[in-house]
Amino acid sequence: MAITITAFERSPDGGQGLARDTRVRWALEEVGQPYEVRLVSFAAMKEPAHLALHPFGQIPTYEDGDLALFETGAIVFHLAQHHAGLLPSEPAARARAIAWMFAALNTVEPPILELVTARIFEGDKPWAEARLPLVKDRVRERLKQLAARLGDADWLDGAFGAGDLMMVSVLLRVKPSGLLNEFPNLAAYVARGEARPAYKRAFAAQLAVNAANV
C-alpha cells in the first residue's frame, strides 16, 4: 500500500516550492519513503470528497492504508515518529526537536503569513504601502530572535531534524521579501537546508508538476 499525498494541480507560486506539499515531500525524501501524489484543483479542494480528508480545504493530505491525516505539521511529525532520520531517540533531545517544529509553525510562521497576506490579498488596498513596514518589522523581530539563538550553529539543536525541516520551510516563505538576507546566519541556514539532497528531490518533484501544468 503506497503513501499518497495531495498537492495543488497548479500551485499559486508556479513551482517555487512554497506550497506546503513541499514540506511533506521533503520529509518523505529524508526518511526514504516512496509516495504517490494526487493533484487537486482549487475547485476540487472545496468539494465534499476533499473536505472529508481536509476540513479546511487545503493541501497536503496524507493517506497510508487506513490512516488519513491532514495538516502539514502533523504529517511531518507522523513520518518523523515512525521512520528514522528526523527525530533524535534520546527523550529530551526529541522533545526539544518537537518544540522547534511547533515554534516554526506557531511562533515564526504567523507573522510571515501576515506578510504574505499583506502582499497578496491586501496589496491593492489604500493602506498597503503605509502598513507594510509594520508587518515587516514584526517578521524582523522573530528573525532577530531566531538568528540570536542559532548563532553559528549549523542546525537549531544538534543534528538536522524535523524542527529544522519545518523552520527552513517557513523561512523560505520570507526569502522573496529580501528580509532573510538581513540575517546572514539565517540565510546560510536556509541555504544548508536547500542543499540537502532530500530537499532537492522534493523541490524538483513539485517543480515538475507545476512546469507541466503552466
Place this chain on the structure above:
Amino acid sequence: MAITITAFERSPDGGQGLARDTRVRWALEEVGQPYEVRLVSFAAMKEPAHLALHPFGQIPTYEDGDLALFETGAIVFHLAQHHAGLLPSEPAARARAIAWMFAALNTVEPPILELVTARIFEGDKPWAEARLPLVKDRVRERLKQLAARLGDADWLDGAFGAGDLMMVSVLLRVKPSGLLNEFPNLAAYVARGEARPAYKRAFAAQLAVNAANV
C-alpha cells in the same frame, strides 16, 4: 522534582485566561500533574536568563528535572504523550488527535492572531476601521469550516483530548470579538471546554495571579 512553568507577572489580558500559560495549566490539570509557577516581568522575559529557556522571549516555559521546553504546543504535546488523559492510545486516532493540535495552532490561530494584532497594535492606525472587516472575514472562513466539520459532535474526534484543548484555547481568543457566536455549535463547543473541571482550575489559578498583581 516539581514541574515548573513560567507565566506573566501581569498578563496583558488582566486575567481573562487568554495568555498561553492557561493552555499549559489546563493540560497539567487534565493529566493530574502538580506544578509550580515562576512569574516573569516583561523586562525579565527579554533578558538572557529567560531567553536561554525561550528563544523568542515569551511565556510559558516548562522545566522538569533536566528537561527544559518552550512553545505551548510542544509542552502540551509532551504532557499528553507522557500522561494518560489527553491522547488516545490507538495509533491512528492518536495521529488524528495530534493533527488537530497542529490545525489549531497553524491553520485556525494565525488569522485569529491577525485579528488580535489589528485591534491591539494597529487599532489606532488610519486604516484600522476599513481593514477590520477583511481580517474578520478571514477568521470567519476558518470558523465556518471548523463548524462544518464539528457538526453536532461534542469534540473534534471522539473523546476530549489535546486537539480539543488546543482548539478551544485558540477559539477563546476570538470570543471577545463576538465572531464565535455566529457559529452556535462552536460557541457550545468552547463552553463545553470551559465547563471542564480541569479548565476551571487552570483559569482560577491564572486569575489568582493577575488579581493579586493588578
